[in-house]
Amino acid sequence: xxxxxxxxxxxxxxxxxxxxxxxxxxxxxxxxxxxxxxxxxxxxxxxxxxxxxxxxxxxxxxxxxxxxxxxxxxxxxxxxxxxxxxxxxxxxxxxxxxxxxxxxxxxxxxxxxxxxxxxxxxxxxxxxxxxxxxxxxxxxxxxxxxxxxxxxxxxxxxxxxxxxxxxxxxxxxxxxxxxxxxxxxxx
Numbered sequence: 001x002x003x004x005x006x007x008x009x010x011x012x013x014x015x016x017x018x019x020x021x022x023x024x025x026x027x028x029x030x031x032x033x034x035x036x037x038x039x040x041x042x043x044x045x046x047x048x049x050x051x052x053x054x055x056x057x058x059x060x061x062x063x064x065x066x067x068x069x070x071x072x073x074x075x076x077x078x079x080x081x082x083x084x085x086x087x088x089x090x091x092x093x094x095x096x097x098x099x100x101x102x103x104x105x106x107x108x109x110x111x112x113x114x115x116x117x118x119x120x121x122x123x124x125x126x127x128x129x130x131x132x133x134x135x136x137x138x139x140x141x142x143x144x145x146x147x148x149x150x151x152x153x154x155x156x157x158x159x160x161x162x163x164x165x166x167x168x169x170x171x172x173x174x175x176x177x178x179x180x181x182x183x184x185x186x187x
Contacts, residue, residue, distance in 0.1 A: 026183060027070040030057060034074025039081060050128070050158045054078065055120060056166040061102040062109025062116025063174060063184035068102040089135050090128075097127035113171050117163040125156025 037054035054074065060067030075098040079091040104119035129152030133143045174180050 023066055026066045027073070030060060030067060030070025031074035031077065033057060034071055035078050035081070038074075038078040039083075050124075050155055051162065052158075053162065053166075055124075055159055055162045056170055058098070058101060058105065058120040059113075059116050059163070059167045059171050059174075060184060061105040062113045062171070063181065065106060066184055068099070068106060071102050072099045086135050089131055093131050094124075094128055097124050100127070113175060114168065116171070117167045121156050121159045121163060124159050125152045129153070129155035 034054040034057050037057070038052055041051075041053060057067070057071050057074070060070060072095060076091065076095040079086070079094045082090070098120075101119040101123040104123065105116035108115035108118065130148060132155065133147045133151045137143055137147075174184065
């Protein structure tokens, strides 16, 4: 093996390590932002009406895979640290809903970034809205199909408000900002 070939292989390894570190750092920043945007307004972020400002970050997977672990870990930690402690169903259920939404947003974002707002609205409405009545209603209260449907619609509507008012403009800003777009792109 020539020394040139050996240097080239080391250079590829260094570049790969840099990309991995960059991916981890950007994902960590997204996770931290998610937590910071959720916990201070916990009264509005958890419950049947979930005006969770951090959900604006769910548009990021439409731009690149770095957003997927960022929003998923951020959601997991926010639900884990929730002062209202909705428990393991919310911690796992909300995290799974976010992961599914992020994966679908990434897929749709390859075709049109603006379609990335749809999965968080639909998936969170169905999954989170579907289990919330069972964990927030008083013990002994009967959860009816109508209550579940209202919960699903409420969570979806809350999500839609955040993503329409803040998410769509964020997509436009990222689309116009070449540097930011590059940071979020797959690498």
